[in-house]
Amino acid sequence: MNNLINTYSIIFLVIVLAFSVTSCEKEIDVYLRSVPPRIQIEGIVKQDQLARVRVSQTLDFNNNSGYPFLKGAIVKISDNNGLSEILKQDDSGWYVAETLKGEIGHTYNMSVVYEGKEYTSTSTMPPLVKLDSLSMYKIKVMDYAVPMIHFNDPKGKENQYYRCLVYINGKQLPDMTELALSAEFMDGSPIHQFLPVFTNDRDVDPIKQGDDILIEFQSLDRGAYLFFKTLMDIENSLANPTTNIKGGALGYFSACTVDEMSIIAEWEE
Numbered sequence: 001m002n003n004l005i006n007t008y009s010i011i012f013l014v015i016v017l018a019f020s021v022t023s024c025e026k027e028i029d030v031y032l033r034s035v036p037p038r039i040q041i042e043g044i045v046k047q048d049q050l051a052r053v054r055v056s057q058t059l060d061f062n063n064n065s066g067y068p069f070l071k072g073a074i075v076k077i078s079d080n081n082g083l084s085e086i087l088k089q090d091d092s093g094w095y096v097a098e099t100l101k102g103e104i105g106h107t108y109n110m111s112v113v114y115e116g117k118e119y120t121s122t123s124t125m126p127p128l129v130k131l132d133s134l135s136m137y138k139i140k141v142m143d144y145a146v147p148m149i150h151f152n153d154p155k156g157k158e159n160q161y162y163r164c165l166v167y168i169n170g171k172q173l174p175d176m177t178e179l180a181l182s183a184e185f186m187d188g189s190p191i192h193q194f195l196p197v198f199t200n201d202r203d204v205d206p207i208k209q210g211d212d213i214l215i216e217f218q219s220l221d222r223g224a225y226l227f228f229k230t231l232m233d234i235e236n237s238l239a240n241p242t243t244n245i246k247g248g249a250l251g252y253f254s255a256c257t258v259d260e261m262s263i264i265a266e267w268e269e
Helices: 224-231
Strands: 007-010 013-019 025-032 041-044 052-057 074-077 084-089 096-101 105-114 117-124 135-138 144-152 161-168 179-182 191-196 212-220 250-262
Touching: 041 105, 041 117, 052 074, 052 084, 052 105, 074 096, 105 250, 117 224, 135 250, 144 212, 161 224, 179 191, 179 224, 212 224, 224 250
Parallel strands: 041 250, 117 250
Antiparallel strands: 007 013, 013 025, 041 052, 052 096, 074 084, 074 105, 084 096, 105 117, 135 144, 144 191, 161 179, 161 212, 212 250
């Protein structure tokens, strides 16, 4: 998906996540219905990749001028080993580190100062968990198949929360639900989980025979997981997703490990 889109509403608010950090991340786009603008932040630190932060602002529901990046923010990432860097905004609008990369087991602190107000968050990068395999799972009541991930959850509390992004022929669909998965009650168990690859248009099957399917499998800490889980459930809720950012911003900060695996979509009709 080139948009990590999920729609959530809070009395006046519907938030849509669209991650496009590299080709494999989304950006948060928030639609606000006749209420004052709010700052929204996406902070991402992946293992062996430069830290990235997007700072933007919600717009009124009737404003279709786009979702602008905010300039002039002071964005800082530091870790528990004393490394610290002020991120610089590049041409894409993201604030990007020049040297600070994610390391497994490190705890990262994010500080965003904009117009005199500070927003902060902390996230710890869990150990890497790899997918064992992928398969296609045929839904019996439908002439359709979806990807199924297979992996072993390591025993212990360091790895309990996961998130899956699905790319079909290199793209993310804008209205496709993403899976946030907890292994809290499956600790140390093998897990076989199909991914909900459906769109709002019930007449369209997102995956077709022969499509190239890439799964980005993230291991998260609890704070980031709660954001994505409540975002996934937002259509049944009257509350905002549970942010792990202090100070009143929408969004999230996530230090995560990532494994990727591909499969060609093939199944018996």
